[in-house]
Amino acid sequence: MSQKLAEGNRESASPRPASRRGGKSVNCLLIVIAATALVCGLGIIAGRPLLEDVLPRSPTPTLAPVIHQVSMADLQNVAKLVSTEYYLVDEVQYTQIPDNVAQYLGFRREFLALLYGTVAAGFDLTDWPLEDNLWQDGSQVMLKLPPPQVLYVDVDFERSHIVDTGGWCPVGCPEPVTDYMEKALPEAEGNLKEQAIKYGLLEQTARSGRDYFSHFLTSQGFTDVRVVVDGYIYE
Amino acid sequence: MVTIQYKLQNVSVVEQKDASWIVRLFGDNKIVLVATGEVMAGVDMTSLAEEDIVASGTTVKLIMPPAEILSVHLLPGESWVYDRKLNILKPNWQLELQAQQEAERSLREWSIDNGILEQAEQVFTTRIEALLRRLGFTDVTILFRGLENRR
Numbered sequence: 001m002s003q004k005l006a007e008g009n010r011e012s013a014s015p016r017p018a019s020r021r022g023g024k025s026v027n028c029l030l031i032v033i034a035a036t037a038l039v040c041g042l043g044i045i046a047g048r049p050l051l052e053d054v055l056p057r058s059p060t061p062t063l064a065p066v067i068h069q070v071s072m073a074d075l076q077n078v079a080k081l082v083s084t085e086y087y088l089v090d091e092v093q094y095t096q097i098p099d100n101v102a103q104y105l106g107f108r109r110e111f112l113a114l115l116y117g118t119v120a121a122g123f124d125l126t127d128w129p130l131e132d133n134l135w136q137d138g139s140q141v142m143l144k145l146p147p148p149q150v151l152y153v154d155v156d157f158e159r160s161h162i163v164d165t166g167g168w169c170p171v172g173c174p175e176p177v178t179d180y181m182e183k184a185l186p187e188a189e190g191n192l193k194e195q196a197i198k199y200g201l202l203e204q205t206a207r208s209g210r211d212y213f214s215h216f217l218t219s220q221g222f223t224d225v226r227v228v229v230d231g232y233i234y235e
Numbered sequence: 236m237v238t239i240q241y242k243l244q245n246v247s248v249v250e251q252k253d254a255s256w257i258v259r260l261f262g263d264n265k266i267v268l269v270a271t272g273e274v275m276a277g278v279d280m281t282s283l284a285e286e287d288i289v290a291s292g293t294t295v296k297l298i299m300p301p302a303e304i305l306s307v308h309l310l311p312g313e314s315w316v317y318d319r320k321l322n323i324l325k326p327n328w329q330l331e332l333q334a335q336q337e338a339e340r341s342l343r344e345w346s347i348d349n350g351i352l353e354q355a356e357q358v359f360t361t362r363i364e365a366l367l368r369r370l371g372f373t374d375v376t377i378l379f380r381g382l383e384n385r386r
Contacts, residue, residue: 068341072349073271074242077358080275081236082305120306125362130369141370151237152273154308157335162328175319180331185311212280220370221290 079125080151083212084205086196087156090115092184098172109169113180115188116156119196121148121205140224141217147231148205150196153189206232237277237305238358239351243342245270246317249334251327264327265320270338271313274346275306276355278379294374295367301379302355304346307339314338 096109123145133144162180206229217225251264278299287298316331360377367375 068337068345069246070341070345071244072241073244074240076240076242078237078240078275079358079362080238080240080277081280118306130365134366134369136370152275152306152308154306155311157309157332157339161332165328175321181311181314181316189311217370219285219288219290220295220367220372222370 077126079128080122081125081209082120082122082151083148083208084122084201085118085120086199086201087116087118088192088195090117090188090191090195092188092191094179094184095167096169096173096179098169100172102169102172107167107169107172109165109167109173111165111180112163113184113188114160114163115184115192116159117188117192118154118156119150119192119201120152120154121150121196121201123148123205123209124151136222139222141222142226143213143217143228145206145209145213145227145229148202148209148229150193150201153192155185155189155192203232236280236359236362237275238302238362239276239355241274241276241342241346241351243272243274243345245272245338245341245345247334247338247341249330249337251330253322253325258322258324261323261325262320264322264325264330265318266316266330266334267318268331268334268338269315269317270309270335270342272307272309272339272342274304274342274351276302276346276351277305278302278355278359279305290372293372295372296376296378297363297367298378298380299359301381302352302359304343304351307343307346309335309338 092113092115094111094113096111097103098107125146128146135142210227210229210232213227214225217227247266247268247270249266249268253259253263278301280299282300283297289296319330321327356379363377364375
C-alpha cells in the first residue's frame, strides 16, 4: 500500500509535457461522455416498454389540427370509362443497410409493409374520334373500342400499413417512412398493376366493355349491335 | 365514366401530441408531407337503370346519376416527406399513412369546393350528347338526378 502510494507520488512528481496531460484528460472525458451516452441510450431502449407501462397513459394521443395547402397543377377534360377494378394486396419487405462504415458494425433495419390498392382498367376515349369508330345505319350499329388499359392504381392508405420494423440501425439508415414513401409505394404500385394484368384484368375489361356497350346500344333501340375491342376477339 | 381529372399538390402538416407531459419531453411526432395526387370525377354509369333511358324515334332522354368523385389517388413518385420528427419514447410510424389519408381527404374536399362535380357533368353531357347524335338522335336530353343531395 505504502509502496503503491510512493509509486504514485513518484509518478506524479515526475515532469510531463502539459499537452500530453491535456490530451489524456480529453480522452478520458470523451470516454466518460461516450459511456454515459451509451448507458443512457441502452437505458432508454431497454426501459421503453417498462416506461410505457409506468407512464400515465393518454386514452388516445391528440392529433393536432392538420394544416393543408392545396394548389392546382393540371386540369384535363377526359373520357375514361372504367369498367373493371381489382383490389389487391402487395407485401413489401425492405432491408436498410447504411452506405457508410456503419454497415461493418452490423447495423441494419428491416420493415415489412402491406400495401392494398385498387387497380382500375378501362377505355380511354379522350382522343377517340366518333366518326372513325362508330357506324350506324338504321337499326344497325357497330362500335369499335380502343384496347383496354390500366387507367390508375389507387393505394388504399386506410388499410395499408407498416406491419413490422426490426433490426437496429442508430446511424446511417434512412427512416423507414422515407424508404416506404420513396421506394416501397412506387414499387407497390408497379407490383399491383403487374399482378392485376397477370390475373387477367385487361381481358376482363375488354369483355365487360363490350357487354356494357352492347347493352347500352340495345337499350337505345338498335337491334343489330356489334361491338369490337381493338386487339381482342370474343365469340 | 371519368370525365374530368385534376392534378393537385397538397402540403399537409400532421402533428401528434401525447397527453402525457413526460412523453412530450421527448418530442412530438410530426410530419410535413408534400403530396401530389389525381382526383377523377365523372358519372357512375353502372347505376344506370333501364327506365333511365327513354328512346323514341329520334328523341332520347337520359336520366343520369349525379357526378361523383370516382377516384382520389396520390402519386408516390411525385410526393415526398419534407420534414419528420419522431418522439423517442413513443414513435408513431403510422403517421405517414395518416398524413396520406389526410392529403387524400383534403384533395377531395378542395376539388368539390372548386366545382369538379359540375365540370364533370358538363363534360359528360357534351360527350354523351355527341355520341347520341352520332347514333342518329336529333333531340337529346340529359338530366342528372338528386343534385340537391350533392357533396
